[in-house]
Amino acid sequence: RKEVEQDPGPFNVPEGATVAFNCTYSNSASQSFFWYRQDCRKEPKLLMSVYSSGNEDGRFTAQLNRASQYISLLIRDSKLSDSATYLCVVGSTDSWGKLQFGAGTQVVVTP
């Protein structure tokens, strides 16, 4: 079983619509959570960290549910430039300094 699992998509989203997707993690010792964005054939870039209380960064909202061991990302008012693969990333205290990456969820925003 993969430590971090994501729906690969693609999620086809009309411009201006809202899209949300989840990521589940299996390690209960996980302490740090992130969403990274990866454009086609480019390097991953940090989109946002995910805090226990949930957090928002402009049109992006991230939530953490420790009881069910998943995190979510919601994108409001989708833009064409939001088309990318979103990587769920988890760090845990029992794998010091190392991150576990999900395979990514592809989002395609259409005009």
Place this chain on the structure above:
Amino acid sequence: NAGVTQTPKFRVLKTGQSMTLLCAQDMNHEYMYWYRQDPGMGLRLIHYSVGEGTTAKGEVPDGYNVSRLKKQNFLLGLESAAPSQTSVYFCASSPLLYEQYFGPGTRLTVT
């Protein structure tokens, strides 16, 4: 700042050949990482380093060696390339335990 750079960007090797991938960062980060990314899979950690002169194995270290003689450089070596090592290789560096900054990647094909 150039951030994290990787050399070369592309390479084609024949089975059994050797090569070294160079990663350089100018952000004075302590931690550096080498990942490989294959279709449908998350980034997998090959080796990492928590400081100059130190290296450690990650999730998929077999067939690779690394060295960190200078803080700013992290080298990944393939001693005898195999077709299974065809992949995109990303280097990352981090000032903290978890937030990572990635290089642009090296696309390696082994025939």
